[in-house]
Every structure is written in structure tokens, then in C-alpha cells.
Amino acid sequence: MGSEKQKRSSNRPKRGMRAPANEPCEPILARNEDIARAFDDIADIYELERDNPFRVRAYRNAARVLRGLTVEVGEMLRQGEKLDELPGIGEDLAGQIAEMARSGRSSKLEELAAAVPRLALELMRLPNVGPKRAMRLCDELRARSLDDVRRAARAGKVRSLSGFGAKFEQALLHSLAAADLKKERRFKLASVQGYADAALAHLARAPGFEKAEIAGSFRRRKETVGDLDVIVAARRGQLVIDWFTRFPEIEKVVSAGTTRATVTLHSGLQIDVRVVPQESYGAALVYFTGSKAHNIALRRLAQTQDLKINEYGVFRGDRAIAGETEASVYAAVGLPMIEPELREDQGEIEAAASGALPALVRLSDIRGDLHAHTSETDGANTLEELAQAAKERGLRYIAVTDHSRRLAFAHGLDENRLLAQIDRIDAFNDTHAGVEVLKGIEVDILENGALDLPDATLARLDLVIGAVHSQFGLSREKQTERILRAMERPHFSILAHPTGRLLLERDAYEVDMTCVIRAAKARGCFLELNAHPDRLDLSDVHCRMAKAEGVLVSVNTDAHRIQDLANLRFGVSQARRGWLEKDDILNTRSLSTVRKLLKATM
DNA sequence: GCCGTTTTCGGCCCGACTGTTTTCAGTCG
Helix, strand or coil: CCCHHHHHHHCCCCCCCCCCCCCCCCCCCCCHHHHHHHHHHHHHHHHHCCCCHHHHHHHHHHHHHHHHCCCCHHHHHHCCCCHHHCCCCCHHHHHHHHHHHHHCCCHHHHHHHCCCCHHHHHHCCCCCCCHHHHHHHHHHHCCCCHHHHHHHHHCCCCCCCCCCCHHHHHHHHHHHHHCCCCCCCCEEHHHHHHHHHHHHHHHCCCCCEEEEEECHHHHCCCCEECEEEEEEEECCHHHHHHHHCCCCCEEEEEEECCCEEEEEECCCCEEEEEEECHHHHHHHHHHHHCCHHHHHHHHHHHHHCCCEEECCEEEECCEEEECCCHHHHHHHCCCCCCCHHHCCCCCHHHHHHCCCCCCECCHHHCCEECCECCCCCCCCCCHHHHHHHHHHCCCCEEEEEEEECCCHHHCCECHHHHHHHHHHHHHHHHHCCCCEEEEEEEEEECCCCCECCCHHHHCCCCEEEEECCCCCCCCHHHHHHHHHHHHCCCCCCEECCCCCCECCCECCCCCCHHHHHHHHHHHCCEEEEECCCCCCECCHHHHHHHHHHCCCEEEECCECCHHHHHHHHHHHHHHHHCCCEHHHEHHHCCHHHHHHHHHCCC
8 A cells, every 4th residue: 555645646637637626536545335334334243232222323324324425535534524524423433434534444343343253243134133133043052154053943943942933943944045135135226117017006906995106215216126115095904915915926925914014026026015094195105215214314303393203194292283195294394395316314304494405307307318329339220210219209309329449349330430420410410300319429438548539530529428348447546547538538528327337237347436527527528327227327426426516417318229218217316316406417408508518528 | 322492411213013922022114
């Protein structure tokens, strides 16, 4: 690890690059996610040790706060900002964060980890095993490994422990075998839509059914969801639960009572159903939409007003004063309705209280799409088909941005083929009305930060989208440098899928997004929010960072077939999670304004 | 461990379901 001085010089912007607005982008020894993980681990250990549950909560809360920050705490420290001004971070945790940011290590975690059996932490990740059972299994079975526990369970030794029974033993064996570690199996948002529709359709035929809605992270439009939460309004819960547990796609009914049931489908997706009376429907929606942190903050606010919020309503003493609609619940504690995408306890309650909630962008605000492919490279449709489909979806413009030559497997365009495509697009625009096709390219950013086509060719286009498609494994410094260099080229309009992640498949490459966003601001170019459900790249947090720095985001489908244009809605919901408003987004502008803004990058 | 028109102590969100009980603890969301 080099000295502070070396780090600084190695990362200084190179010749010809304007320095990013707010000074340097140095390597950070522990990033927010690293620190959050350490805090989660510490919380697990304190839980095992049956330490004060509120201390456990404090660590988990701090981890959540760190994950939601739009700046690295390491950078905040360098700027002299005080960490204990962050919500839920006091003197002690601020000190621990500072230690990690400085040294990359947590002495607290190292000390604690030595004191608890590793096995207990592993057991705690199994369903229905919490800290107490985990510790007792370790101690009373004298187990050292998951294999020890498995052997003991097979030998019937678990059921003989007091408080444990045969059913628990069976379930334990099952989860050990399935290795269905709580390590949560997650699903991409778009991939659960079908299950959601089918479950709702089934429920709609239940006796006494009044209405239903999917709540949970699905309704908050998180990029991935762990399960589906369904709220049903009906008079008699038992009838609905009985009906629901006969949903044909169910593999297993995990639990079923008179008002709620949990099932798993053959796909492994879990569905929780909760039945409430009509007058509690809004309160139940709030409760089950979450997030948990949002609910806690909301209830705490209610407490200060001598009110109690639960899934049945808002209560003053025993009297329900609200609950039929979500708006009534928020109104009861003096707040306007808060959109589901914002409910993460990331400042939305404070914003609501002070009348500062953002007017979130809507799908209908989007006027065009600035990233799409045709059959000239790896798309499935011709430019004519693409333009027609865009027009039918009500878009005013669409950019054709095929791949460049480097992407050989996609049959990327060389200069001549690109020039020919430019001519075809001009001819198309001359003869077709109702939708304008913009001339673009998704040009590869090479390893050294150069672009895959000559400047003179790029100059003929309306926009240039730069993209990293290779060398994902570069160091953070090199990757950041590479992207910054590319953005400094004379023709560079939009950085495509800025972190390169594929949800649940491939992590983002190492890149300093704070640096990239500030460079985009200095350069006057834009960042893409790629709307493909496998990408949704930018993340919600990065959207907020872009907004904070004043960088416009372009919500693009990256369509490879005309059906992909429908993915725009996933991009928009991600933008909404990032607090973006209409004016924060490039392609909510009219064609003439977009042309003007793009021209300035060229 | 955090926090304060309850401010340096004493609180900290709330309820359902299961299994093993015989009135409840543990886990989950």
C-alpha cells in the first residue's frame, strides 16, 4: 500500500483533462459497502451473544444508512465532514467508521469474531434458526461444523433438546440438505411480474374477495426482489387463505393461519399473503410495502403524536382514526402521501414533512429513447421497424446506436458501414414523419480510454454513446482513468451502463463513480440509466449522486428488439427510486432541446 | 449504540404463526 502522497500523484488527472469540479479522487481503503458489511457482521455476533438488541439494531441501522449514502464516507472524512451528523451514527460508530476508512480494518469486528463460533453464524443463516437456536445447537450438540449438526439431526439428537422437536429437526435437515441458506435467493424485478399477475388473478376468484395489490419491494420497484407480498381486502380471511393455498403453482405451504399465509412456488419464489378488512387496506399496504426502515421511522413519528400505527390502521388509544387508504395513514401523522419508490428511510419522511418531496418522473414524461440497436449489428429489427415501434409507443425520437467494430461478435460497425447507416437514416427521416431517428453509435471504450472509431467519423453523428465491454477486471484506478479519458474525447455524449453490472450475475466493475459523475459534470456529458431489467445501471444511489452533482441522466432501453422498448418502465421506476424528477432526465426534453444538448457534447 | 418540544437517562415498532407448550419463546416480516 503506497503512501498518501503516492496515491495522490498516481490518481491525478492526466494531461489534457480538466480536473473534476470538486478535487481529487483518491483510493479509499474501506468503502461504504465494506463498512456496512462489517457492521452487519458485528450485529450478527452481538445477536449471538444476546447483547442488547437495541445495540444490534443500531449496527444494522448504521449499515443501512451507509449503503444509502451518495458519497463515500472516506471522502466525507477528507472533506472534514462530521460523520456523527449522519442519522443513526453517533460518536462511537463514527469512530469505528473512521478507523475502517483509514486502515481498512475493524478492530471491533476482529475482536468479536474471535469470541463466537463460526458455526453459529452459519447456522443463523438457515431459515427458522435465529441467534438463540444457533447458539444452543452449537453448545448442546458440541458441534463444530454444519456436518456435525447434520449428523446429530439424523441421529435424532436435535429433537431431544428441550424446546426443539421432531418437526424442527426435519426442517433443519431439509434446509441443510437444500443448502437453502437465507443468503436470500433473489429474483430480478421483471422476472417476477408473471408470478405476481398469476397470483393476483387466482386471488381475484377467492370467496369474498374485494381487492388486492402486490406490496413489498416489488411495489417499491427494487431492482431485485426476494419474495412477493400480497395484500387482500376481504371480509373473511380464512376463506381467502384456504383458497390461496390451492394456487396451482404452489410447491409448499410454509405457514397458513386465519389472516396470513406463506407459500413457496415451484420456482422457489416465496409469496406472503395477508388478508385484512377493507377499512384496514391502506394501513396494510403501508405496512407490507415497507421498507421496514420506513415503517419504523413512520411509527416513531406517530408515537411522538400519541398515535400508534400497525397494519390495521392508525390508532389514538383504541380508536382507529385512519387506515382505509394509504393517503389517510400518512395524513394522520401530518404527511402527504409518499410514493412507494421513495420508502427507504433515506430522507423521504423529512422531505414529506417539509413539503420537499420530489415530483417523481413518470413514464409518460419520457419523449424519446437514446440507445437502441438494429439488425445491422446484434439487434433483431431493421431501423424502419424500430422507428415504427417507437412511434407506436408514442416516442418522438429514437437514436440508432449500433455497436462499433471492436465488438466483432456483434458484427460491430466500421467506418464505412457506419457512414452507410448515416445515409440510410437521413433518407428515412426525409421520407417519414412522426418520429425522428437520431444518428448514433455505441462505441467501445478501449483499454487505454481511446474510442473505437476515429473522431472524424464520430463527428458526423448526432450523439456518441461510450461503453465499456471488455477488461472488466482492471483496478479501480485504471478503470476510472480509462472512463475519464474516454469522456474527454471531443465527441462523447453519454456513458452507457456506467458500472457494467448484470444483476445477480456479474458485479459492477471497480470504478469510482463519484469521480465519473463529477467528470461528467465538468465535461458536460450525460450518464445512462440503462433500463434493461438485467442491468438497471445506474443504481438508485448513483441516480441520487448524479442529481446532487447536476448531471442529467438518460433513461435508455438499449433495445435489441422492438419488444425491448417496453423496458422503459423499469428504467423509469429505477429513476424514481433515485428521486429523479422530469427535469433531471435528458430524454424528457423535446427533440429540439435534446438535439441542442447533444450537440454541445459533440 | 443512538437519541432528545420526553435532553445526559431511559427509552428504543408491532403483530402473526409455529412448534412445543400448557401460557409462551423464537423467528419472521
